[in-house]
Amino acid sequence: MTSEELLEKWDRCARDSDFPMLDNANHPLSCCKVSLYQEERKWALFFEIVGFTSCAMNDIYAYGSGFDKEGLVMSYDELLSLSEDVSDDWLPDIENRGTKDKVTIYAKGNPIEVDISEKAIESIDVASENMAGVSIVRLVFNQNPDSLWLSPEELFEITATKQLPLVYSTTEWEHPDIAVGELPSDSVFFQTLAEAIVTNNLDCINTGDVNTFWKNWLDEEALANIEIVDTKMFQKKIDVADFECDYELRGVRELYKITFSSEYDRYQLLFSMYGEISQNFVFQNNPGYLEESFSRDIESEHKYDQDKSVYVLNNVKEKELRDLYELAEMGSEDGGLNRIFLYKEGLYDSKEKAYKIPSGASCLVWGIGGNEAFLARNFESQ
Incomplete structure (x- = not known):
């Protein structure tokens, strides 16, 4: 496969709505990551798009040689909970968990400490009096950046393929605005990433004009805490x-x-x-x-x-x-x-x-x- 053919495949996935779209209103963005695993001619590319709807969720997109299915392969919804009970996942309730500035929550079942003080909230530039789920996930990411990603073993288990060595990963790159018609082939990052995969040469990767910062893809409504009324x-x-x-x-x-x-x-x-x-x-x-x-x-x-x-x-x-x-x-x-x-x-x-x-x-x-x-x-x- 040539780099042009690889870009054409990613473009086709984007046209079919099976490529990460960072301004997806159904999955407001908190953070994202791309990881490339490669060994000789075999390769696997994973995107992890973390956001919040009714719970914190990591949408996993996968592309690679030997994959039966490419595109969105899993939405991992046991990412963050307020207790050891994974169903206790309505994150805006974090503000009702006592008066302490630091609280313990669970990331993939593991306890982590999160600073929810006014100063910590101000550091992500949101309104402290109205913390929404998507901003709480971002707060967790800022303080515990590795807690939200799946392990290589988990990623390859999802695709049911043999695990390859990790050769490249980043949370910052130039992503196309798919909602307005841009395609992966329009991005310098994806142009050079395709070349790197085909030639097995990571030196040619250029992140381009980095735009993956979460607030580049959110509207104000996503940052407001919308109360959900209990269903009767x-x-x-x-x-x-x-x-x-x-x-x-x-x-x-x-x-x-x-x-x-x-x-x-x-x-x-x-x-x-x-x-x-x-x-x-x-x-x-x-x-x-x-x-x-x-x-x-x-x-x-x-x-x-x-x-x-x-x-x-x-x-x-x-x-x-x-x-x-x-x-x-x-x-x-x-x-x-x-x-x-x-x-x-x-x-x-x-x-x-x-x-x-x-x-x-x-x-x-x-x-x-x-x-x-x-x-x-x-x-x-x-």
Whole structure:
């Protein structure tokens, strides 16, 4: 591959929205890093784009020789938490953790100390009385610059490729403004980086007009702490009618429609109510999508029936259960028909081509489109 061909591939990824865009409103930037690993003709290039939406997140983009998939390969969302509980990740609550200027938070599960004094906040030039999540992540980066990046082992595990030696990394380079039509080939940095990869000569890398400082890519709204109102759930008993046929279930004696006051944290709310009694999950999605989405995250023993897209749970950790609840919601928004059996495992009836709710059991079903859910029971409430 020539440097021109490599640039052309990166440009194609940018046109397909599969290249880092630093002014992504859905992922306001706190800091970023690019790392090149190379050995002879084999190479791997990783971008880590760290920001904050509802939690601190590191978007990993990967490109390289021998990669099955290039572009965005993972969004790592267990980056920062306010306690050892990884779900305690709403960073603006840091200001309610006592009156001390220095607080302990957890970066990838490891405790670190962060100075949140007015002087420290002034050092990143934001309003101390209204700290937003993205500015708190930047504060962590300024004081603990290595705490937010993934290790080489973690990066290569994501791509399922052999680890190569690190030869170059930087947090400062000339990045194209993709939102206005600029491409990697327009950047001196990427022009010379492509040449360095092809010729195996790092001396030719020129960072160009460095513009990766976080505030170059943020608007004022991203720096304001926007309060998120807790989502409330409403439940109403409805007729079964055609529900069994439409949702491929049998054994529904009672049916409840579940709606929400907002779209924020719906799966977390349902997980808090039903997570501990979940028995198995049925995903009406492409099994390959499921495997690609979270197979590397599920470490506990489980049984997966690929033909019917059924996960039967066995000793699954709390975090992994929460991930399954989130995936069920996400899949329903994409048109999936996802069911979570409670109390007892669901049974698949191959003749009726439907899932049977055992006597005394219930099933939580995400409505197609993700706007509502249903609770189907095979018993009558007292």
